[in-house]
Amino acid sequence: MTISLLRQYLHPYRSALWAVAALLLVQALGTLYLPYLNAQIINDGVVTGDIGVIWRTGALMLAISLVVGVVSVAATYLAARNAMGFGRDVRASLFRQVDSFSLSEMNEFGAPSLITRNTNDVQQVQMLVLMGQTMMISAPMMLIGGVFMALHQNVRLSGLLLVVIPVMAVVVGTILFRAVPLSRVMQSKLDALNDILRENLTGIRVIRAFVRTGYEQDRFERANEDITDVSLRLTRLFALMMPSLMLVFNLSAVAVVWFGGGLIGEGEMPIGDLTAFLSYIMQILFSVMMAVMLFLMVPRAAASAERIQSVLSTEPSIQDPSSPVPAPGSGSVEFRDVEFRYPGAEEPVLCGIDLRLEPGRTTAVVGSTGSGKSTLINLIPRLFDVTAGQVLVNGVDVREQAQEELWAGIGFIPQKAFLFSGTVADNVRLGRRDATDEEVWAALTTAQAADFVREFSDGLEHEVDQGGANLSGGQRQRLSIARALIRDTPIYIFDDSFSALDYATDARLRTALGRDPATRRANVIIVAQRISTILHADQIVVLDHGRVVGLGTHEQLLAGCETYREIVSSQIDESDLSGAS
Numbered sequence: 001m002t003i004s005l006l007r008q009y010l011h012p013y014r015s016a017l018w019a020v021a022a023l024l025l026v027q028a029l030g031t032l033y034l035p036y037l038n039a040q041i042i043n044d045g046v047v048t049g050d051i052g053v054i055w056r057t058g059a060l061m062l063a064i065s066l067v068v069g070v071v072s073v074a075a076t077y078l079a080a081r082n083a084m085g086f087g088r089d090v091r092a093s094l095f096r097q098v099d100s101f102s103l104s105e106m107n108e109f110g111a112p113s114l115i116t117r118n119t120n121d122v123q124q125v126q127m128l129v130l131m132g133q134t135m136m137i138s139a140p141m142m143l144i145g146g147v148f149m150a151l152h153q154n155v156r157l158s159g160l161l162l163v164v165i166p167v168m169a170v171v172v173g174t175i176l177f178r179a180v181p182l183s184r185v186m187q188s189k190l191d192a193l194n195d196i197l198r199e200n201l202t203g204i205r206v207i208r209a210f211v212r213t214g215y216e217q218d219r220f221e222r223a224n225e226d227i228t229d230v231s232l233r234l235t236r237l238f239a240l241m242m243p244s245l246m247l248v249f250n251l252s253a254v255a256v257v258w259f260g261g262g263l264i265g266e267g268e269m270p271i272g273d274l275t276a277f278l279s280y281i282m283q284i285l286f287s288v289m290m291a292v293m294l295f296l297m298v299p300r301a302a303a304s305a306e307r308i309q310s311v312l313s314t315e316p317s318i319q320d321p322s323s324p325v326p327a328p329g330s331g332s333v334e335f336r337d338v339e340f341r342y343p344g345a346e347e348p349v350l351c352g353i354d355l356r357l358e359p360g361r362t363t364a365v366v367g368s369t370g371s372g373k374s375t376l377i378n379l380i381p382r383l384f385d386v387t388a389g390q391v392l393v394n395g396v397d398v399r400e401q402a403q404e405e406l407w408a409g410i411g412f413i414p415q416k417a418f419l420f421s422g423t424v425a426d427n428v429r430l431g432r433r434d435a436t437d438e439e440v441w442a443a444l445t446t447a448q449a450a451d452f453v454r455e456f457s458d459g460l461e462h463e464v465d466q467g468g469a470n471l472s473g474g475q476r477q478r479l480s481i482a483r484a485l486i487r488d489t490p491i492y493i494f495d496d497s498f499s500a501l502d503y504a505t506d507a508r509l510r511t512a513l514g515r516d517p518a519t520r521r522a523n524v525i526i527v528a529q530r531i532s533t534i535l536h537a538d539q540i541v542v543l544d545h546g547r548v549v550g551l552g553t554h555e556q557l558l559a560g561c562e563t564y565r566e567i568v569s570s571q572i573d574e575s576d577l578s579g580a581s
Ligand SMILES: Nc1ncnc2c1ncn2[C@@H]1O[C@H](COP(=O)(O)OP(=O)(O)OP(=O)(O)O)[C@@H](O)[C@H]1O
Pocket: 107, 342, 343, 345, 349, 367, 368, 369, 370, 371, 372, 373, 374, 375, 376, 415, 496
């Protein structure tokens, strides 16, 4: 999983990756050569008093240091550019992939998880790419090179390596081994805290109204304590890290000096070699530390890579056909023996639906909540695919049409009006980008939104918050109606779009829709709860538990459909009661 993700997304950067490797090789060679030269200065210059050797070797060391400096800056810069580019590409792919998802895949992953996958998980893998480039290449080079040079300096003293390398690996490993799971726990605790916070912020009114503030505070406090506890344990571990490392480094140095001093005393080793050996052992220990760190970073990044891959490898269940059939027309819709079952559900939500909806006519869909009204109309723009039967738009199965062309012919007003951050005009123009101000106003007027928009001091330029949070439910609904009306499409679908409007606005809106030439010739489908909203529809579809139990005009259904009569009488009773009180 990790490998294939890395291979695919690092492919465009392969020449830059080779460049980093080459630069790091130069850096490693330089770094390994410097202690050797230093030993020479001491052995051949300082000890013998030869100033010439000191100057010449010193100048060479200076030049090498300069090269190493430049090369490491360049390597780090390139490595960072590769890693950031990699992250950008993966995020873009994820975003595009999620964009192509149908509602089923969206439901399967869930929005919060898709967000963390595109942010946190990408960051984990990006981190691995960044550290990996430098550490994965330079740690082994420094380790092998260091051991080689140490052996070259003094074989007997190199026996020390057999002790200090394992000690270093064990010390770093033990600390990180305990820290890594803790930091994972930390992450999940943070998620829990975020959840509580988010729920509190969005549900603040409900929490207050139901006097749950105390309970919520307790809940937050517990999560907060949890986090503090874990992060304290984590910090204590890391506080241990530095001193332990220094201890290993310094004890190793003491051992080198102790045994090296003995060798020098016996005349077995020139004094300069001791300093070189000291440098090599430090370099070796440092690379062991890096290798262990990297080793422990891999599983975490691998988990993230897996979460990313599972999004990238999910085939959208709804895709354009390989050779789309063009379906121009005036907007007829037909359901042929349609059955629909949500993924994973046992019972079908819709069953045996046969309907013809014609342009120039208004079809209303009524039924109790959960009877399948939204599901039925979501099949028309192919938000879901039928599990049996066919949905045809302009006489062609929607699965054979190009999705964008299908959507372009449908003005859809969803049950939950969603607006985007931007101005009122931006939101309406989402329907048609090149609409003039006059056209925007005309759509707003038909949607009965012109009055309240005019009341804003900045009119069309009034800022709408994300999701339309600064507007009332009814205002949001009317703006989303205007957004659909401005498209002037052959099919209009209103999913319960009138429920947040008061009776008078509802009536005015319907009158305006009836006068608007665009909606008059269109195929208008209205899902509604209120009988008054649909009284004058050309045909009314009565849904009950996903089946059509009545089809006809208001009068016909009153005469012949029991379910319809029940809906009507329940609403008349209601208004009687409210009139009496
Ligand atoms: N995404 C989903 N996954 C699984 N089941 C779903 C999903 N959406 C709806 N359902 C189920 O399908 C049934 C019909 O839902 P639908 O939204 O079509 O009802 P509705 O008639 O529009 O109701 P309302 O009048 O409340 O809007 C319900 O029983 C519901 O539980």
